[in-house]
Amino acid sequence: MKNSPRNQMFESDEAIPLIVEGVIRSVWFVAAAMLATVRLVVHAPILVGVAAAGLGTTWLLGWRGSVASLTAFVGLGVLWRFAHRSSYDRTLRPALSQAWRTPAYRLWFPHVARRCGLVVREPNLSSRERRDPEVARLLKVRVQGTGAERLLLRLPVGLTPEDVAARAQAVGQAFGVAETRVLAARPGRVWLELRRRDPLRPTVRTSSDESPNLAALRLGLCDDGRPWRLRLEGTHVLIAGATGAGKGSVLWSLVAGLSGAIRERWVEVWAIDPKGGMELGLGRSAFARFEARSPEDMCGLLEELVDLKTRRTLALSTHGLRKHSPHPESPHIVLVVDELATLTAFAERATVRRVEQALGLLLTQGRAVGITVVAAVQDPGKDVVTWRDLFPTRVAMRLDNPIQVDMVLGDGARERGALADHISELQPGVAYVRIEGNRDIQRVRSAYLADHEVQSLADCIAASHRRVTHKAEEAA
Numbered sequence: 001m002k003n004s005p006r007n008q009m010f011e012s013d014e015a016i017p018l019i020v021e022g023v024i025r026s027v028w029f030v031a032a033a034m035l036a037t038v039r040l041v042v043h044a045p046i047l048v049g050v051a052a053a054g055l056g057t058t059w060l061l062g063w064r065g066s067v068a069s070l071t072a073f074v075g076l077g078v079l080w081r082f083a084h085r086s087s088y089d090r091t092l093r094p095a096l097s098q099a100w101r102t103p104a105y106r107l108w109f110p111h112v113a114r115r116c117g118l119v120v121r122e123p124n125l126s127s128r129e130r131r132d133p134e135v136a137r138l139l140k141v142r143v144q145g146t147g148a149e150r151l152l153l154r155l156p157v158g159l160t161p162e163d164v165a166a167r168a169q170a171v172g173q174a175f176g177v178a179e180t181r182v183l184a185a186r187p188g189r190v191w192l193e194l195r196r197r198d199p200l201r202p203t204v205r206t207s208s209d210e211s212p213n214l215a216a217l218r219l220g221l222c223d224d225g226r227p228w229r230l231r232l233e234g235t236h237v238l239i240a241g242a243t244g245a246g247k248g249s250v251l252w253s254l255v256a257g258l259s260g261a262i263r264e265r266w267v268e269v270w271a272i273d274p275k276g277g278m279e280l281g282l283g284r285s286a287f288a289r290f291e292a293r294s295p296e297d298m299c300g301l302l303e304e305l306v307d308l309k310t311r312r313t314l315a316l317s318t319h320g321l322r323k324h325s326p327h328p329e330s331p332h333i334v335l336v337v338d339e340l341a342t343l344t345a346f347a348e349r350a351t352v353r354r355v356e357q358a359l360g361l362l363l364t365q366g367r368a369v370g371i372t373v374v375a376a377v378q379d380p381g382k383d384v385v386t387w388r389d390l391f392p393t394r395v396a397m398r399l400d401n402p403i404q405v406d407m408v409l410g411d412g413a414r415e416r417g418a419l420a421d422h423i424s425e426l427q428p429g430v431a432y433v434r435i436e437g438n439r440d441i442q443r444v445r446s447a448y449l450a451d452h453e454v455q456s457l458a459d460c461i462a463a464s465h466r467r468v469t470h471k472a473e474e475a476a
């Protein structure tokens with residue numbers, strides 16, 4: 001086929017070529033229209049559904065009936081919103097947002113991507129040879145019930161997820177959103193998340209109705225609406241946050257989550273509070289061991305745990321086992337250290353060396369024998385970086401500057417959306433969590449326990465232990 005100057009397929013004005021051309025063009029037009037319809041249905045099914053329902057109703061009931069039905073539907077929606085806000089927010093609201101935001105993103109994204117630099121230009125070509133730059137393509141839009149809008153992007157050759165992360169803020173601002181982050185999809189694709197509402201705004205309460213699971217202990221809420229679950233067995237946890245960031249709430253949520261296991265005695269929490277008991281002293285009866293006196297005393301407790309570790313390692317190797325299983329005679333031990341840096345700040349040099357050696361041994365060899373270190377730090381300076389890599393799980397709460405974010409979570413974390421230095425002082429307990437082997441960073445808020453709740457939690461644990469001891473004495 002060849003285009004003549006008059007845009008004809010065949011260079012002939014005879015009837016048969018003209019008829020053939022007409023048939024080919026009609027088939028081509030019908031196929032293109034069908035393809036466009038299919039694409040519209042696939043990309044904006046809700047919008048197409050609503051339009052089809054509107055046309056169907058008008059055809060069946062006339063325009064008055066159609067307006068009446070529409071009014072009834074809107075009325076039902078409004079009623080639903082006021083009668084049961086949570087189910088409305090979970091289901092209808094995201095569906096409505098999806099219906100109108102999908103076409104809006106599709107319309108504007110190519111323009112925004114070009115302006116924000118999500119493009120690849122061929123290098124080493126003169127401006128005359130250079131073709132149009134390749135732009136990141138929007139494949140899918142997902143509106144979630146939690147107020148997050150996720151855009152699945154296909155990256156042109158030459159663009160990486162890090163490039164998208166570096167431009168994410170600009171794209172977010174263009175769509176009127178302040179919070180953005182990049183999540184891994186498969187190679188060549190990336191999810192760009194834009195958050196319009198924050199489900200972590202209200203204070204999160206603990207839920208005590210769950211039996212403790214060391215592989216996924218419930219500590220609070222994730223910003224996708226799911227519970228925040230943290231693995232405690234086979235890992236160590238570093239929590240960094242400026243003063244008032246809510247480190248205490250993470251530690252107490254952890255104790256609250258473990259309380260069932262502590263009462264049944266297959267988990268013990270040992271606590272070290274270098275601030276003289278200011279932070280953890282409130283619930284000291286929840287702890288099997290508690291030390292808040294001199295650096296030498298705290299060092300002594302660490303060394304006691306190292307001895308226990310050595311005995312457990314020996315026992316495991318004697319029985320040919322590779323992993324410790326907790327039970328009341330040999331419980332899983334969670335060592336909580338509030339303010340790791342203070343532990344060594346006021347100690348003699350010899351004590352500092354002993355503390356460092358004991359911590360090093362627990363962090364490198366404690367995981368397999370049922371010992372988890374959970375340490376909090378206020379100022380993630382260079383001391384923390386020394387220890388950082390020995391903590392597979394890291395939690396960055398509100399931090400003072402952007403450099404500290406990568407210091408805690410690892411290089412590139414802030415660029416991928418862990419804006420811990422942007423967390424508001426009005427939202428204590430909010431944090432970004434990085435787990436070993438997972439590039440994605442979770443945004444979470446820990447549950448909050450008021451002082452009286454911490455006290456009653458500790459009293460409840462102490463009372464349960466007293467009952468068990470009493471029964472054991474009676475039996476003896």
Ligand SMILES: Nc1ncnc2c1ncn2[C@@H]1O[C@H](COP(=O)(O)OP(=O)(O)OP(=O)(O)O)[C@@H](O)[C@H]1O
Pocket residue numbers: 203204241242243244245246247248249279378428429430445446447448
């Ligand atoms: N998860 C939370 N939800 C709501 N409010 C919280 C939460 N965590 C903490 N708060 C509030 O913030 C205050 C400070 O929290 P917290 O003492 O835990 O901070 P911190 O990081 O331990 O500070 P510091 O390092 O100075 O001890 C608390 O008194 C409480 O009112």
